[in-house]
Amino acid sequence: MTRTLHLNAFLMNTGHHEASWRLAESDPHAHTDLAHYVRLARAAERGTFDSLFLADGPHLWGGVAQRPAGALEPLTLLTALATATEHIGLIATASTSYNSPYNLARRFASLDILSDGRAGWNIVTTAGAEAARNFGLDAEPAHAERYARAADFLDVALKLWDSWEDDAVVADKAAGVWGDDAKIHPPRHEGPYFRVEGALNVPRSPQGYPLLVQAGSSEDGKAFAARYAEAVFTAQQTLPDARAFYADLKARTAAAGRDPDHVKVLPGIVPVIGSTEAEAREQERLLEDHIVHRYGVDRLERLLQLAPGTLELDARLPAGLPSEDAVEGAKSRYTLVVELARRERLTVRQLIGRLGGGRGHLTFAGTPEQIADAIGTWFTEGAADGFNIMPPVLPSGLEAFVDHVVPVLRARGLLRTSYGPRRTLRERYGLPRPVNQYTAGPVSA
C-alpha cells in the first residue's frame, strides 16, 4: 500500500495567530459558537483529514484581555461535532494530573461509542501552577512526578477499557441473561497514584480505546510517547531538527518493543496561503501588524520564567537563561523558543512576531504549490508521517487549505481522494485495533 499523508486539523477559536480575532473577518465570539466549529469540522471532512484536535488546559491562562480566553471543554465540544460529521476522528486533550481515571476512561469510551470509533485522546500532564491551584494544590507537581502519575493513569485506564471483553454482552432473552460476568474483569488496580477496584460501566468501545496521542517532546515526554503514543504532535522549526526528532522517536518506540510504524509523527505547520507568494507575505504582515506587543512580552516572560519587566522589545533575550533541565513547565517549548531566538539572532519584538503565528510551530507562507512542496519534502525525507495543520485564521485559513492545498496534495498522490467506507480513527491512521489484555488466546478447534 502506498504511504499517504495523515492530516490533523488543530482547531482554535478564530485561528492560531494570536491576533486573528482582531481581523475584520473574525467573529470574536467564535470560541463559544457551535456553528463555527461545525463549519470547521465539515471543511476538514471535505479535505479528507484524518482528525480534528482541540488543545486544552483546566485554567484561565493569563486573563482575558489579550485574546479569546477559555474554551468549551474539548470532549463536550467534540461530542457535539461527532453528530455533525461522519468520517473524521475527534481528538480531545485531557489531563492525567487533574482527572480521575475512572471518569475519564468512561467519557472517552462513551465518545468512542457515540462516534462509531472516532475518539482520540491527546494525553497531557498539564504544566503550570495556575492549573494546580484549581485542584487544591499549592504548586505545580514536578515534571517527573507528573509523568509518573501519567504512566499510572494509563495503566489503569487501559485496564478499565479492557474490563469488558468484546463479547461480554450475550443478550439471551429466553434465559434472562444479559451479560456474562465471566467476561468482566475488574482492574483491582493498586498503583503508586491510583487505586481503582471495579470494571468500567461502559462496554468495550469500537476501537477498544481511543487513539492515544501525545505532544510532549521533553525526555520524559518522548519516553512516554515511545511506550504509549500512537500519534505524536510536535513543534519543529527546521527539516534537520524534524528528521532527528522523527528518527529518535521511531528508535525509542522500537526499543520499547513496539512497531515503530505504530506511532505516527505529525509536526505542526501554520500555513499562510496566498495565490502568489507576495499575497501570502501580505497576509502574514497583516497579522503581525495586529499583534499587541505588551501581551507578547508578558507571555514570553511567563514561558521563560522571568520576572515581569525583564524583557525589552528591541533587545535580544538576556544571556544566562537556565537550561531546560532547570525548568518545571513546558520543557521542550522552552528550549525551542530560546534556540530559535539565538539561531536567528532575533530581538524580543521579532521573536514575538515569529511566535505569534503558531507558538513555536513552523509558519510557512506561500502559494498552495509551495506549501504542498514543503509538506511533500518533510513527508518523503523522513521528517513526518503527516501534519498537524494550524491555520492562522479560522475558518478562512482551513477552507483555503482544503480548497487549494488539498487538491495539489491529491494530484501528487500524497493524500486520499475520498474517505471510502466508514472506518475508525485508528484505521485511518493505519493502526491495528488493540487486543483486549484479558482475552485468552484462540482455542484450537
Place this chain on the structure above:
Amino acid sequence: MTRTLHLNAFLMNTGHHEASWRLAESDPHAHTDLAHYVRLARAAERGTFDSLFLADGPHLWGGVAQRPAGALEPLTLLTALATATEHIGLIATASTSYNSPYNLARRFASLDILSDGRAGWNIVTTAGAEAARNFGLDAEPAHAERYARAADFLDVALKLWDSWEDDAVVADKAAGVWGDDAKIHPPRHEGPYFRVEGALNVPRSPQGYPLLVQAGSSEDGKAFAARYAEAVFTAQQTLPDARAFYADLKARTAAAGRDPDHVKVLPGIVPVIGSTEAEAREQERLLEDHIVHRYGVDRLERLLQLAPGTLELDARLPAGLPSEDAVEGAKSRYTLVVELARRERLTVRQLIGRLGGGRGHLTFAGTPEQIADAIGTWFTEGAADGFNIMPPVLPSGLEAFVDHVVPVLRARGLLRTSYGPRRTLRERYGLPRPVNQYTAGPVSA
C-alpha cells in the same frame, strides 16, 4: 398565568421495568445506541416535555448478568442529544463525591452554551462502597459527610459559574482588548473539602448555570434541596405521602429564605398504558412474568443491607430491620421499600414484582384517561408541580404516553400545546435566571 404541568422524561435503556429488555420488542443493545436515545428525545419533544433526564453512578452495579448494565456517561450522551433536539432540557446526573468542581462546573457550562441554555444537573452524592472503591477509597463516606462535601462543592461551583460577569467579553478589535479582566472574579475558594483559586475558563452560560436538580429525600437530602434545588425528583407511593412531602419541601425552602415556588416537585410515575384497563393489566403481567426472581432477591438484600440468602421469596421481610438512621446508603429509598412491604403485607416475591417496575416509584396501570386523572389529581391537590415520567418499556412506553396521555392532558388545559419560541430550561420551569453574585447592583442614571 395558569399553572401548567412540568414533565420530565426519565430515560433508561430499554425502560424502567427491570425485565423490559427481555420483551420481543426490545433491543438489548439499546443502552449504547445513539439512535435509540435520539428517538426517545424526539418523542419527548413531540410531547412538549420540559426535559430529559439520565440517572447515573460511577460504577458497575451488581454485575452484568441480570439486565443491561452500565451506561454512556450522561453529560456526553446529552451533549449528543443537544444537537438532535431544539427545545427540550437536558438533565445529567453527576456526583459531588467523585468529581472535582472545576472540571464539572466547566462541563455543565459547556453543555449549557452548546445547547443554548438547556442544561440541568441532577446533584447526587452517590451511595455505595462500589463507587468509592473506583476512586481510591476503601469504603463509602458517611451520609452526612457526603452531604457536607456536596454543599462545599455547590458553593465553589456557583462561584465558578459566576466568575465571568455576563458582559466580560468586550471584543474591542480596534483597541486590541478582547475581555475586561475587571469582570473576571477568581473564586479563591478555601472550603472544608475544596480549594479552587482561579476563574472558570468558560464564559458565563445562557442560564448562568445549569438548572439544579436533586432527588434525595432523606433529612440531609431535603435540607440540601431546600437550600439549592430548583427541581426535585421524588418517589412517592400514595397521595397523602406525596402531599406531605410537597408541603414539607416547600416549607423548608421558604424557611431557607427562598421563594417556595422556585422549587418544583416532580414525583416519579411509571405509566403502564392500555387502551382498556384490562390491556394495561395484561402488559403489567407480561412484564412481571419476565422478572428473574433470584436477581430481585439479590438486589433487595443489597438495598436492605442483609447478608446474601437472608430473604425467602414467599415469606415477608424479616422483623427487626434497622431504621433509616442506621443506614449509610440510599436512606429514603430504604424506608420507602420497608414501609411499602409492611403497609401492603407483601411477600418478598410480591415486593420484587412491585419494585421491578420502578424501583419504588409509583406504577400506575390504566387507560390514558385514567393516567391523566391520576396526574391531574396529584397536580391539583398539592402533591406535585409535575411528573418524572418513567416508562416501563422504551421507546414504546414513552411514545404511548406522548401519543395517548399527552393529548388528554392538553385537552384538559394541564399541559402546553406547543413550545412556542426557544427558551432556556429554567424558563420552561418558570424560574428566574440567577443574578451573578459578583455583579454590582444597578447604577442609578
